[in-house]
Amino acid sequence: MAEKYDAIVVGSGISGGWAAKELTEKGLKVLMLERGRDVKHVTDYPAATKRVWEFPHRGRLTNPMKERHPVQKRDYPYNEFTPDFWVDDLDCPYTEVKRFDWYRGFHVGGKSLMWGRQSYRWSPWDFESNLQDGHGVDWPIRYEDLAPWYDYVEQFAGISGSLESLPQLPDGKFLPPMELNIVEKDVAARIKAKYEHRRMIIGRVANLTVPHNGRGSCQYRNLCSRGCQFGAYFSTQSATLPAAVATGNLTLRPFSIVTEVVYDKDKKRAKGVRIIDAETNQTIEYEAKIVFLCASTLASTFILLNSIESGSLPDGLGNTSGQLGRNLMDHHFRCGANGEVEGFEDKIPYGRRANGFYIPRFRNFFGDKREYLRGFGYQGGASRQGWQREVAELSLGAELKEFLQEPGKWNIGMTGFGEMLPYQDNRVTLDKNKKDKWGQYVLSIDCELKENEKKMRIDMINDAAEMLEASGVKNVKTWDGVSYPGMAIHEMGTARMGKDPKTSVLNKWNQMHDVKNVFVTDGSCMASAACQNPSLTYMALTARAADFAVEALKKGDL
Amino acid sequence: MHRRELLQRTSLLIGGTLLGADSLLAKNISWDAMEADDIPAKGIGLFTKQQIKVLSEIAEAIIPTTDTPGAKAAKVGQFMAVIVSDCYEPVDQSRFMEGLAKLDDGSKKRHGKAFLKCNSKLRMDYLLELDSEQKAFQKSKKTEEPSHYFRVIKDLVLWGYFTSEIGATQALRFLEYPGKYTTVDYKKGERNWGGY
Numbered sequence: 164m165a166e167k168y169d170a171i172v173v174g175s176g177i178s179g180g181w182a183a184k185e186l187t188e189k190g191l192k193v194l195m196l197e198r199g200r201d202v203k204h205v206t207d208y209p210a211a212t213k214r215v216w217e218f219p220h221r222g223r224l225t226n227p228m229k230e231r232h233p234v235q236k237r238d239y240p241y242n243e244f245t246p247d248f249w250v251d252d253l254d255c256p257y258t259e260v261k262r263f264d265w266y267r268g269f270h271v272g273g274k275s276l277m278w279g280r281q282s283y284r285w286s287p288w289d290f291e292s293n294l295q296d297g298h299g300v301d302w303p304i305r306y307e308d309l310a311p312w313y314d315y316v317e318q319f320a321g322i323s324g325s326l327e328s329l330p331q332l333p334d335g336k337f338l339p340p341m342e343l344n345i346v347e348k349d350v351a352a353r354i355k356a357k358y359e360h361r362r363m364i365i366g367r368v369a370n371l372t373v374p375h376n377g378r379g380s381c382q383y384r385n386l387c388s389r390g391c392q393f394g395a396y397f398s399t400q401s402a403t404l405p406a407a408v409a410t411g412n413l414t415l416r417p418f419s420i421v422t423e424v425v426y427d428k429d430k431k432r433a434k435g436v437r438i439i440d441a442e443t444n445q446t447i448e449y450e451a452k453i454v455f456l457c458a459s460t461l462a463s464t465f466i467l468l469n470s471i472e473s474g475s476l477p478d479g480l481g482n483t484s485g486q487l488g489r490n491l492m493d494h495h496f497r498c499g500a501n502g503e504v505e506g507f508e509d510k511i512p513y514g515r516r517a518n519g520f521y522i523p524r525f526r527n528f529f530g531d532k533r534e535y536l537r538g539f540g541y542q543g544g545a546s547r548q549g550w551q552r553e554v555a556e557l558s559l560g561a562e563l564k565e566f567l568q569e570p571g572k573w574n575i576g577m578t579g580f581g582e583m584l585p586y587q588d589n590r591v592t593l594d595k596n597k598k599d600k601w602g603q604y605v606l607s608i609d610c611e612l613k614e615n616e617k618k619m620r621i622d623m624i625n626d627a628a629e630m631l632e633a634s635g636v637k638n639v640k641t642w643d644g645v646s647y648p649g650m651a652i653h654e655m656g657t658a659r660m661g662k663d664p665k666t667s668v669l670n671k672w673n674q675m676h677d678v679k680n681v682f683v684t685d686g687s688c689m690a691s692a693a694c695q696n697p698s699l700t701y702m703a704l705t706a707r708a709a710d711f712a713v714e715a716l717k718k719g720d721l
Numbered sequence: 722m723h724r725r726e727l728l729q730r731t732s733l734l735i736g737g738t739l740l741g742a743d744s745l746l747a748k749n750i751s752w753d754a755m756e757a758d759d760i761p762a763k764g765i766g767l768f769t770k771q772q773i774k775v776l777s778e779i780a781e782a783i784i785p786t787t788d789t790p791g792a793k794a795a796k797v798g799q800f801m802a803v804i805v806s807d808c809y810e811p812v813d814q815s816r817f818m819e820g821l822a823k824l825d826d827g828s829k830k831r832h833g834k835a836f837l838k839c840n841s842k843l844r845m846d847y848l849l850e851l852d853s854e855q856k857a858f859q860k861s862k863k864t865e866e867p868s869h870y871f872r873v874i875k876d877l878v879l880w881g882y883f884t885s886e887i888g889a890t891q892a893l894r895f896l897e898y899p900g901k902y903t904t905v906d907y908k909k910g911e912r913n914w915g916g917y
Contacts, residue, residue, distance in 0.1 A: 221800075221804075341902060344904045512904055549913055563784075568913060
């Protein structure tokens, strides 16, 4: 006999943590399954209290680390500080039809431990964009549907930010904002004076600027991705998991790789899930009234595509629309401009702010019309140069040393984060020719940036340079670091929400059109990508879906 | 734990005299004695003890002891050996070792002596020449072309020193738990923040 629960939550990251919290607090007995190891709050953050010189390679990857992490090593998040927070690529391969950088963390807390914490609401316009330009399918919800849930999750998670009354970036229930530094304030004032619809504001970030819900406030070390012993940024461990545990209704099972949703084809319902124990390789089934898939965008879609064992679902579970796996999106970024700021030499930042400035989207809004659709925002910061700076005029010795002991000039830079359209042929499928360490098929990813994104990048670069130059910044240089899908770690889509079961996988409650007791609330549900960092929206959608699911259970609808 | 005391202490050191190169060279006499016991006899990774000594001397020439300890005290030579051995791709390891051999050959050609046999003045003259060479090379090289070996060494020295405990807490000001972020006044001569 399979163990029975009221609900199963697959995944323990940002979405899974929220699902577990909401469902347990509403009285359900919940099993949360996590494919990786357990990570205990504080005690399992070995890097959090170490100084840079206590790492033998000062953060740099060693050759053995690179050998087992051919994908994770492609960008900075995988480093010597927190190697255990990133997946072993050789154990868990995937197929890249085109280059797609897939960053994964297999442990309790998932990417909530390493995330960038930038937390922005979508605007009413973002939910209408698909309808207006005909790309993708129309969202089945509008901003008004989600606004109370943004309020709800912001107040629990603790998002710091400033109130700005911008129509393209709605204000939220914020903790006090962090500070722009003196140079950023100066540039922000100049941008505001010159451009009617452009604003440079302090980033909205899931770091506590004051103690909140029993958690400590940010110490401004900017070491968040190592785990925080003060619980000062939102993570599963610091926020949602303790709340779920406190109800007495949660069972957390690490090392549980969910391979399938078990489907009862007579009742057209999920019976539960099948897992492989990652340590013993044992196959186990668990049953529940409802299943919440929160395994991350591509992992949730993998589970659905892989739910084929009964033979009656050749295209995967809940895929009568044929849309499962399609419309994969990310943000494209890594381009912008930077320059030197003259003056302010009698000022220096104090502390290390785990945040920067933000410039909300202004293109294709307010009557502006470009050669591409949608738009982009910027993230950036100003600081004084450190010892890494180029010194042309000095060579070696005491003079060089003393020079580098002092701060250099102020610099300011920004990088764009652009919206990627949903394309049918940017998709994932099961690769049945390759298996992972546990004998499971792997995903094949076929995704690329297209013309709309490429045209947008020209503006992302030029607008950044123009704003800096208009603000008196000198030596402005543009850059394009080339952006492959996956790099922003904002993968979205592949099980989109929509009004019509023929063209979408999920309804307006993140509920599968085809299988009413399965909910998918991570990034896979997204029908478009907007240009804001998406995690806050997953939180709001998850809390909203959990509320609906529990009400439906009570009414006997599920 | 807050480190305000440390901040206050390092602030007091600021504004001292800038030592000239000559007075520093005078201090360099005891280099060998200082590090003799800090390098394992069997070397580190790909490097012999002798090679690490060379790296240490180069590092100390680039970042000498002033009113704060220099690269040798911060064990930058050993650090470089660890990084090149553990982190560099094989092709970059070979390039680095070739560069080191080239440096010694160059010293023999210029001064008739291996680098370690030269006195501080000769070493410094030679390294200054190499630094000009690397700057000129870096300026004209193609993006995909590898950097000049002395540039690689110099970058490693600066990174190794300023992220060492000595570099981050003595040469720079170390704020372990700043507790806030704001803009404060700065006077020329005050040190930058370390700790990354």
